[in-house]
Amino acid sequence: RFYLDRVAAHNPALNAFITITEAEALAAATAADGRLAAGEEGALLGIPMAHKDIFCTEGVRTTCASRMLEQFTAPYNATVVERLQTAGMVMLGKLNMDEFAMGSSNETSHFGAVRNPWDLQRVPGGSSGGSAAAVAAGLVPAATGTDTGGSIRQPAALCGVTGIKPTYGRVSRYGMIAFASSLDQGGPLAKTAEDCALLLEAMAGHDPRDATSHPEAAGVFASTLDAPLQGLRVGVPEEFFGAGLDPEVAAAVEAGIRVLAAQGAVIKPIHLPNNAHAVSTYYVLAPAEASSNLARFDGVRYTYRAAGVEDLTDLYQRSRYEGFGAEVRRRILIGTYVLSAGYYDAYYLKAQQVRSLIREDFRRAFAQVDVIVGPTTPTAAFALGDKAQDPVAMYLADIYTIAVNLAGIPAMSIPCGLTAGGLPIGMQLMGNYFTDGLLLNVAHRFQ
Ligand code: GLN
Numbered sequence: 001r002f003y004l005d006r007v008a009a010h011n012p013a014l015n016a017f018i019t020i021t022e023a024e025a026l027a028a029a030t031a032a033d034g035r036l037a038a039g040e041e042g043a044l045l046g047i048p049m050a051h052k053d054i055f056c057t058e059g060v061r062t063t064c065a066s067r068m069l070e071q072f073t074a075p076y077n078a079t080v081v082e083r084l085q086t087a088g089m090v091m092l093g094k095l096n097m098d099e100f101a102m103g104s105s106n107e108t109s110h111f112g113a114v115r116n117p118w119d120l121q122r123v124p125g126g127s128s129g130g131s132a133a134a135v136a137a138g139l140v141p142a143a144t145g146t147d148t149g150g151s152i153r154q155p156a157a158l159c160g161v162t163g164i165k166p167t168y169g170r171v172s173r174y175g176m177i178a179f180a181s182s183l184d185q186g187g188p189l190a191k192t193a194e195d196c197a198l199l200l201e202a203m204a205g206h207d208p209r210d211a212t213s214h215p216e217a218a219g220v221f222a223s224t225l226d227a228p229l230q231g232l233r234v235g236v237p238e239e240f241f242g243a244g245l246d247p248e249v250a251a252a253v254e255a256g257i258r259v260l261a262a263q264g265a266v267i268k269p270i271h272l273p274n275n276a277h278a279v280s281t282y283y284v285l286a287p288a289e290a291s292s293n294l295a296r297f298d299g300v301r302y303t304y305r306a307a308g309v310e311d312l313t314d315l316y317q318r319s320r321y322e323g324f325g326a327e328v329r330r331r332i333l334i335g336t337y338v339l340s341a342g343y344y345d346a347y348y349l350k351a352q353q354v355r356s357l358i359r360e361d362f363r364r365a366f367a368q369v370d371v372i373v374g375p376t377t378p379t380a381a382f383a384l385g386d387k388a389q390d391p392v393a394m395y396l397a398d399i400y401t402i403a404v405n406l407a408g409i410p411a412m413s414i415p416c417g418l419t420a421g422g423l424p425i426g427m428q429l430m431g432n433y434f435t436d437g438l439l440l441n442v443a444h445r446f447q
Contacts, residue, residue: 003138003139004022006138006139007020007139007140010117010139011139013115013120014115014137015111015112015115015130016095016124016130016134016137017050017092017093017095017096018063018065018093018095018096019053019060019061019093019094020092020093021092021094024060024091025091028085028090032045032088032090033046035088040088043222044084044088044198044199045088047141048089048092048142049090049141049144050091050092050140051081051094051144052094052128052130052131052143053065053095053096054097054176054177055080055144055177056076056081056175056176057074057078057081057091057094058075058077059073060073060093060094063094063110064099064101064177065096065099065108065110066100066323067304067322068297068304069177069297069304070303071304072303076175078172078175079174079207079209079210080171080172080175080176080203083202083203083205084199084203087202089142089202095128095131095134095143096129096130097126097127097128097129097131097151098129098151098327099325100294101127101148101179102179102327102328103327103394104125104151104387104395104397105123105125105126105388105394105397106123106126106130106155107384107385108126110325113384114133115384116133116136117133118136118381118422118424119381119422122158122381122383122423123384123386124136124381125381126155127146127148127151127155128143128145128146128152128163128189131143131144131152132145132155132156132161133155133159135189135191136159136160141190142190144186144188144189145188145189146176147163147165147184147186148179148183148185148286148405149180149183149401149405150376150400150401150402150404153165153412153413153426154397154401154413156376156413156414157376157377157415157425157426157428158380158381158423158426159381160418161189161415162189162190162195162413163189163412164188164410164411165185165405166185166187166200166204166436167409167434167435167436169213170185170204170214170219170410170436171186171200171204171217172207172217173185173186174210179289179290180286180287181212181289183286183406185405186203187200192444192447193440193443193444193446194222194225194444196412196443197225198221198222204217204436205217214434219434219436221436221437221440224437224438225444225445226441226445227441228263228264228445229260229265229441229442230263230264231265232264232265232266232371233265233266233268233368233369234257234260234261234266234267234268234369234370234372235268235371235372235373236257236267236270236373236374237270237372237374238270238271240272240374240375240400244378245375246378246380248380248419248420248425249375249379250375252418252419255417256373256417256446257373260373263445268368270368270369270372271361271365272362274361275400275403277357278402278403278406279398279402281355281358281402281406282398282402283395284334284351285348285352285406287338288334288348288351289335290328290331290332291332291335291336292335294324294328294332297319297323297324298319299315299319299320304322305319306321327391330391355406358403359406359407359408361407362403362407362409362432366431366432370431370432371429371430371435371438371442372429372430372431373427373428373429376400377426378396380425381423381424382397404430409431409432410430410431411428411429411430411439412428412443413426413427413428414429414446415447416446427446429443
């Protein structure tokens with residue numbers, strides 16, 4: 001009731017929720033009370049939360065913040081939804097996002113932009129902007145998000161909360177509407193690393209319904225949070241501190257690195273030379289996969305259908321033109337272009353080769369260090385409308401987050417200070433495959 005009241009009071013200004021499920025939430029809370037009264041224990045039992053509106057929820061519409069799915073209700077729950085429900089969490093509703101998770105500011109949503117609770121004239125980041133804003137404003141203590149190129153970490157940084165993108169294959173993608181399947185990964189956003197650890201324990205695990213789910217996806221994260229950092233080898237990539245990084249962000253992250261050193265970590269400069277190509281590589285590969293994944297939204301299945309069409313081709317064309325927003329259409333056009341005969345070798349294949357180089361950079365780095373630390377974003381939250389008309393400027397906001405997804409490694413963003421203007425700054429921790437627990441441990445000791 002406390003959180004529902006906060007949602008009612010503050011969501012009109014923030015626009016973090018697309019759907020509020022008050023009646024269902026109160027019923028679920030009563031059921032959780034019953035389980036507690038019966039002696040059941042569990043860290044998440046009865047804890048309120050909300051899902052990014054990309055996770056399918058049986059009986060509650062799942063829009064992906066698109067006109068295309070405005071009336072779509074999935075007939076089943078995503079595995080993540082199922083798992084958190086089994087743990088006893090109480091869903092308060094579905095959270096706003098960039099349309100089909102394409103964006104870095106939450107301005108591409110069919111349901112309107114989300115506002116940053118720290119400054120309502122600024123963006124919360126994206127694409128999980130509703131999740132980060134809702135947690136930051138205390139509308140829910142926890143939320144789910146997805147991260148294809150930074151969409152958990154970047155909004156977490158801009159809203160001053162904690163979020164982890166797990167190792168690819170850790171969290172099931174079943175029932176999570178696909179954007180770029182080789183990059184997409186679900187994860188939690190919350191106030192602290194400890195909360196994220198508890199949430200990830202519940203979310204992670206092998207799922208036979210997701211062919212890319214790892215057989216050893218399950219993990220224990222909460223019991224290892226207190227391990228000391230003495231001797232931990234922390235790599236600082238020079239490429240993450242170059243031109244384009246706001247000096248206030250650099251100073252806050254450097255101060256964070258000194259905190260780790262004071263705890264006994266050994267700081268080493270490292271290099272990730274191919275990070276310079278990460279944005280261009282991603283913006284070939286992610287649209288290519290998206291153009292294929294979004295082909296299913298054809299105006300016949302999944303709700304939105306244009307009215308008064310002349311024939312089948314007209315039905316496809318007009319339904320997709322009217323159902324998708326401008327950014328989604330841009331991605332589909334880029335994706336089909338780079339995959340088309342004659343251009344495939346020059347763009348798609350080349351990008352896959354550069355992806356291997358980026359993965360190699362991390363392999364070499366993790367031969368020398370345990371964790372890599374840097375900024376999550378080049379600047380703190382920018383103003384609404386600032387980059388909305390300039391896709392390339394928007395894509396550059398992802399410069400520090402994208403290489404992680406191309407490699408499939410885990411990474412998280414934790415708050416590490418404020419700008420002089422009072423806006424949160426995020427510090428990013430990156431780890432080798434399946435070291436999600438180590439990242440949470442470092443974050444917890446840091447906080
Ligand atoms: N900003 C990136 C994009 O627009 C990443 C989005 C994401 O991680 N879902 O594609």
